[in-house]
Amino acid sequence: MNWAYFWSLFSISLHAMVPITLTAVGEVIGETAGLFNIGLEGILLVSAFTGTLGARAGGPVLGLLIGLLTGLGVGVIFGIICAYWKGSQMIAGVGINLFALGFVAFGLQVLGSPGFYTVPRAVQLPPIRTSVGSFSPVIPLALLLPFLIHWVLNHTRVGLRIKAVGENPEAADVAGIPVELTQLLSTAAGAALAGLAGAYMSVSWLGSVTKEISAGRGFIALATVVFSGLRPLLALAGGLIFGFFESLATWIQSLPGVKETVPWQFISMIPYVATLLVVAGVIGRVRFPKALGVPYRRE
Amino acid sequence: MSWIWRGLRPILESVLAGVIGLGVGALIMRAWGYRPWPAYVALFKESFGSGYGLASALANATPLILTALTFAAGARAGLFIIGAEGMMYMGAMAAVALSLLQLPSGLHAFAALLCAAAAGILWGFIPAVLRAYRGVHEVISTIMFNWLSHFLSFYLVANVLVDPIRAEKTLSIAKTSRLPLLIRGTDLSLGIVVAAGLALLFYAFFWHTVAGYEVRGAGANPHAARYGGVSPQRTVLLVFALGGAAAGLAGAVEVMGRPPTYAVYSGLTNLAGFGFDGIGVAMIGRIHPLGIIPAAIFYGGLQAGARLMQMEAGVPFEMVRAVQGVIVLALALPELTRIFKVFLQSLRRKGAHA
Numbered sequence: 001m002n003w004a005y006f007w008s009l010f011s012i013s014l015h016a017m018v019p020i021t022l023t024a025v026g027e028v029i030g031e032t033a034g035l036f037n038i039g040l041e042g043i044l045l046v047s048a049f050t051g052t053l054g055a056r057a058g059g060p061v062l063g064l065l066i067g068l069l070t071g072l073g074v075g076v077i078f079g080i081i082c083a084y085w086k087g088s089q090m091i092a093g094v095g096i097n098l099f100a101l102g103f104v105a106f107g108l109q110v111l112g113s114p115g116f117y118t119v120p121r122a123v124q125l126p127p128i129r130t131s132v133g134s135f136s137p138v139i140p141l142a143l144l145l146p147f148l149i150h151w152v153l154n155h156t157r158v159g160l161r162i163k164a165v166g167e168n169p170e171a172a173d174v175a176g177i178p179v180e181l182t183q184l185l186s187t188a189a190g191a192a193l194a195g196l197a198g199a200y201m202s203v204s205w206l207g208s209v210t211k212e213i214s215a216g217r218g219f220i221a222l223a224t225v226v227f228s229g230l231r232p233l234l235a236l237a238g239g240l241i242f243g244f245f246e247s248l249a250t251w252i253q254s255l256p257g258v259k260e261t262v263p264w265q266f267i268s269m270i271p272y273v274a275t276l277l278v279v280a281g282v283i284g285r286v287r288f289p290k291a292l293g294v295p296y297r298r299e
Numbered sequence: 300m301s302w303i304w305r306g307l308r309p310i311l312e313s314v315l316a317g318v319i320g321l322g323v324g325a326l327i328m329r330a331w332g333y334r335p336w337p338a339y340v341a342l343f344k345e346s347f348g349s350g351y352g353l354a355s356a357l358a359n360a361t362p363l364i365l366t367a368l369t370f371a372a373g374a375r376a377g378l379f380i381i382g383a384e385g386m387m388y389m390g391a392m393a394a395v396a397l398s399l400l401q402l403p404s405g406l407h408a409f410a411a412l413l414c415a416a417a418a419g420i421l422w423g424f425i426p427a428v429l430r431a432y433r434g435v436h437e438v439i440s441t442i443m444f445n446w447l448s449h450f451l452s453f454y455l456v457a458n459v460l461v462d463p464i465r466a467e468k469t470l471s472i473a474k475t476s477r478l479p480l481l482i483r484g485t486d487l488s489l490g491i492v493v494a495a496g497l498a499l500l501f502y503a504f505f506w507h508t509v510a511g512y513e514v515r516g517a518g519a520n521p522h523a524a525r526y527g528g529v530s531p532q533r534t535v536l537l538v539f540a541l542g543g544a545a546a547g548l549a550g551a552v553e554v555m556g557r558p559p560t561y562a563v564y565s566g567l568t569n570l571a572g573f574g575f576d577g578i579g580v581a582m583i584g585r586i587h588p589l590g591i592i593p594a595a596i597f598y599g600g601l602q603a604g605a606r607l608m609q610m611e612a613g614v615p616f617e618m619v620r621a622v623q624g625v626i627v628l629a630l631a632l633p634e635l636t637r638i639f640k641v642f643l644q645s646l647r648r649k650g651a652h653a
Contacts, residue, residue, distance in 0.1 A: 087633060103624070216443070265457075
């Protein structure tokens with residue numbers, strides 16, 4: 001056991017933290033405005049795929065951008081269905097997830113590689129090389145964004161409006177805040193971050209796309225939002241915690257002697273068990289917006 | 300007239316959503332340079348145009364009816380149980396494990412089905428308790444349990460139940476534990492009777508017993524139900540158990556009734572997806588046990604036809620799952636019938652003028 005082992009744990013944690021943190025702080029915005037999107041898993045999956053297409057066409061930055069725009073597009077559809085047309089948020093979210101499963105499997109077939117596609121190294125986002133290892137440039141973004149969103153939600157008029165819409169849409173409506181538009185923009189902004197997270201996974205972090213690339217991270221992000229109680233900085237903390245558990249699973253398997261004694265399948269369960277324990281532990285002390293999940297209809 | 304509309308409305312909505320789904324599917328095919336019309340012709344000709352195709356549609360519908368019942372049972376109580384996938388794996392594992400025993404024909408299959416149902420119930424137990432007593436949202440807990448089931452099944456397939464001769468699959472189901480085929484030369488087994496029978500039982504329970512009425516009441520109005528003395532905890536545990544049993548059976552009938560191998564493949568390739576497809580089927584069937592049967596046959600037919608579509612038109616068969624996702628998105632809209640009503644009224648008005 002030497003220092004390098006612990007350093008690799010830290011490095012994988014930082015990389016694994018990014019998709020969960022970005023997705024979770026995005027969902028914090030949406031849920032603050034009162035929309036609950038369980039389609040995040042699907043958004044991660046679709047934009048991991050479209051991000052790859054973008055990177056193939058015009059390089060890694062375009063890939064990330066296409067991923068972001070994919071998330072934005074899905075978020076706008078979700079927002080129109082749920083904010084304007086008062087559709088069921090749960091059902092719409094499930095629809096997104098099912099669509100994503102089929103669409104990405106279909107797309108990978110069309111790319112000529114059923115189930116698995118390796119992003120060419122030339123169009124992967126080049127990591128920042130430092131003397132202590134190389135890191136994805138998206139990591140600092142994921143570390144800073146929660147602070148920005150914290151500031152917007154708590155210290156600006158826009159943030160106040162988003163909160164008003166989620167807490168008491170009638171009152172917000174009477175005060176002249178466009179309820180539906182605010183909800184649409186909030187959930188779409190959140191979905192765009194999930195889209196960026198998806199593209200990060202394929203174009204920067206893992207360098208490949210599979211049908212299972214999202215691996216439950218969308219739902220782990222939902223659990224992170226529950227853990228955070230809709231506070232962006234706690235969502236960052238949650239992202240770090242869950243990123244740590246995820247990398248712990250990878251890391252333990254790399255230790256000498258472990259592979260022979262413990263089946264890898266049981267080690268891979270760690271992040272999911274951790275999520276269950278954390279959520280079961282914190283529930284009850286967090287408070288959510290009153291109108292979360294309830295479509296607003298003007299009387 | 301209004302009672303006719305009330306009965307017809309959900310059917311119309313599902314049909315309309317189906318048309319929207321196929322339409323978006325056509326757009327995606329076009330975007331990728333395929334020709335949608337021949338693809339859909341191949342799809343429907345295969346699935347509903349021949350006796351063999353219909354038998355395949357029914358065979359594919361079998362596990363979907365059961366996993367859809369899981370989602371429907373939860374939804375009727377106001378819960379969003381998306382854990383059928385993991386429960387189904389456990390049911391399949393239990394069915395395979397029971398083939399390690401030697402039992403007389405008939406009794407063996409019955410015992411395997413019972414154990415599979417029990418395995419499904421067991422897999423839903425912790426999420427049910429977390430929901431009932433800790434308020435942990437079932438969407439998060441059941442998805443986490445799906446992943447735990449995924450890895451546990453990977454382990455069981457590769458290490459415990461593995462076929463010593465062919466390492467890429469589990470042991471095959473014992474001959475005494477197989478579900479007999481209804482039509483020789485097809486995949487259609489007695490499993491469809493099990494699935495449809497359970498759907499009828501669910502219908503009888505939810506619509507013709509006091510306990511079922513209470514569950515639906517708790518889903519429609521939890522506060523009123525609580526004032527009426529219905530325990531919310533009991534309701535949660537009950538629908539999780541019902542759903543777990545159905546999903547466990549889904550995995551079992553699939554391995555016990557699907558020739559030629561009667562086994563689970565490594566990577567769970569011949570099981571993966573039934574649980575999630577069941578959610579879509581339940582939605583298309585309007586979370587009604589009797590609506591689920593035709594919805595499952597429709598979706599099973601799409602799956603059967605999609606194989607031919609891939610061969611004839613070159614369109615990857617995964618397309619149909621994307622179509623299903625769009626159908627579900629369309630069904631999220633409460634306004635769907637209103638749009639349709641306005642459309643009908645405009646037709647009627649035109650008729651009056653003529």
